[in-house]
Amino acid sequence: MSYRIGLGWDSHRLVPGRPLVLAGLNIPSELGELGHSDGDVLFHALTDAILGSIAAGDIGMHFPPSDPKWKDAASALFVKKALDILESSGFSIVNIDATIILEKPKLRDFIDSIRAAIASVVKIPITEVSVKAKTKEGMDAAGRLEAIEAQVAVLVKAGPFASQNA
Numbered sequence: 001m002s003y004r005i006g007l008g009w010d011s012h013r014l015v016p017g018r019p020l021v022l023a024g025l026n027i028p029s030e031l032g033e034l035g036h037s038d039g040d041v042l043f044h045a046l047t048d049a050i051l052g053s054i055a056a057g058d059i060g061m062h063f064p065p066s067d068p069k070w071k072d073a074a075s076a077l078f079v080k081k082a083l084d085i086l087e088s089s090g091f092s093i094v095n096i097d098a099t100i101i102l103e104k105p106k107l108r109d110f111i112d113s114i115r116a117a118i119a120s121v122v123k124i125p126i127t128e129v130s131v132k133a134k135t136k137e138g139m140d141a142a143g144r145l146e147a148i149e150a151q152v153a154v155l156v157k158a159g160p161f162a163s164q165n166a
């Protein structure tokens with residue numbers, strides 16, 4: 001059995017007048033992510049983690065922000081396309097571990113919904129999706145409520161699609 005890991009990280013500015021979107025869910029917040037797409041920092045980090053696991057480039061390469069096609073795009077699309085690339089390379093996702101770095105609002109009440117949203121898009125059981133929330137305790141841009149960050153690790157294994165490409 002062949003296993004590989006991928007690591008993704010993303011950060012967006014937080015501004016008034018934009019929704020806070022995490023894994024496609026609108027989280028009640030005074031500030032939201034500034035971005036060319038919906039700014040979904042968690043799905044962007046997940047996309048990079050999936051692509052990184054098979055050394056298939058990064059989100060900017062596959063979905064350049066200079067392309068008007070991606071303006072205000074729902075970022076689930078990026079995850080789904082990365083998953084297509086992963087599966088056509090003969091790999092599938094084993095589990096996902098994510099950390100969101102956000103000063104406020106507190107995400108505790110939304111964690112299970114975020115886990116379910118990720119599980120649904122990548123088609124794995126929710127038990128294989130971990131989402132954690134951390135604060136920067138007032139330090140750096142995230143600590144000053146100027147930014148949100150997300151980190152995602154993904155483990156992938158060869159198959160069950162490997163036979164199609166053997």
Ligand code: MG
Binds near residue numbers: 011035040041
């Ligand atoms: Mg991004």
